[in-house]
Amino acid sequence: MSLTPPIRPFDASPLLDRVVLVTGGAQGIGRGIAQAVLGAGGRVVIGDLDRAAGRACLVEWDVGDRARFLTLDVSREASVRAFVGKAQAAFGRIDGLVNNAGPADPAIDDVSALALADWRRFIDAHLTGTFLCSKHALPALRDAHGAIVNIASSRALQSEPHTEAYASAKGGVVGFTHALAISEGPRVRVNAISPGWIVTDDWRKPTARRAPALSKRDHVQHPAGRAGVPDDIGALAVHLLSDASAFMTGQNIVVDGGMSRVMHYV
Numbered sequence: 001m002s003l004t005p006p007i008r009p010f011d012a013s014p015l016l017d018r019v020v021l022v023t024g025g026a027q028g029i030g031r032g033i034a035q036a037v038l039g040a041g042g043r044v045v046i047g048d049l050d051r052a053a054g055r056a057c058l059v060e061w062d063v064g065d066r067a068r069f070l071t072l073d074v075s076r077e078a079s080v081r082a083f084v085g086k087a088q089a090a091f092g093r094i095d096g097l098v099n100n101a102g103p104a105d106p107a108i109d110d111v112s113a114l115a116l117a118d119w120r121r122f123i124d125a126h127l128t129g130t131f132l133c134s135k136h137a138l139p140a141l142r143d144a145h146g147a148i149v150n151i152a153s154s155r156a157l158q159s160e161p162h163t164e165a166y167a168s169a170k171g172g173v174v175g176f177t178h179a180l181a182i183s184e185g186p187r188v189r190v191n192a193i194s195p196g197w198i199v200t201d202d203w204r205k206p207t208a209r210r211a212p213a214l215s216k217r218d219h220v221q222h223p224a225g226r227a228g229v230p231d232d233i234g235a236l237a238v239h240l241l242s243d244a245s246a247f248m249t250g251q252n253i254v255v256d257g258g259m260s261r262v263m264h265y266v
Helices: 028-039 051-061 077-091 116-144 164-184 216-220 230-241
Strands: 019-023 043-048 067-071 096-099 147-151 189-195 252-255
Touching: 019 028, 019 077, 019 116, 028 043, 028 051, 028 096, 028 147, 028 230, 043 051, 043 077, 051 067, 067 077, 077 116, 096 116, 096 230, 116 147, 116 164, 147 164, 147 230, 164 189, 164 252, 189 230, 230 252
Parallel strands: 019 043, 019 096, 043 067, 096 147, 147 189, 189 252
Antiparallel strands: none
């Protein structure tokens, strides 16, 4: 006698009481992810270099001890070690890690004039930071059978001029993601999100916040009909951190409103 597979309800709070660390979590995409974790019932520790932005998040969220802010420089191992240790001491566990921190402006200089220090600034924050945070969070994540979400970029797959440092760093994040997923399976799942154009003007700290100034053309060039917002990335991050994606690891998911599927001719 065969049994009909039951209809499984979706969790109303898919991250209920789970502890998630979000680097670069005080502004922009990182803040969108942190707020999505809170909205999904989780607890969040945001790490950021901008203390004013981090403290503003706690005031504006007003969720009590469900959210914490710690100063973090992801390019320095001592800072990362302290961040992870303090987060674990505060909550007793770590269920998820979102590696998001790093400079956001991709265009800097022609390669022939690019200073080594500028190159290293991108590599150290985006790629080395992802490695360091994963390294120090992994023992706790293994205990929790948790998940890592790395924030890469659609620029890891396509480019504009003078973005070599950013594209290389984000391409490295994609490679690190699938390599770590194989090394850690089945203990810890590891996936990446590659955002496209995400508008963050109104997701900054209060003193830098402003209304986005986008044209109709900026929006309609996207097959989805608009540019992205941090909530779009936060929703997917929650899915990848939750049990709903238990069969997904080693993947890079492009979230760009369909722009990378549009054919362009000159």
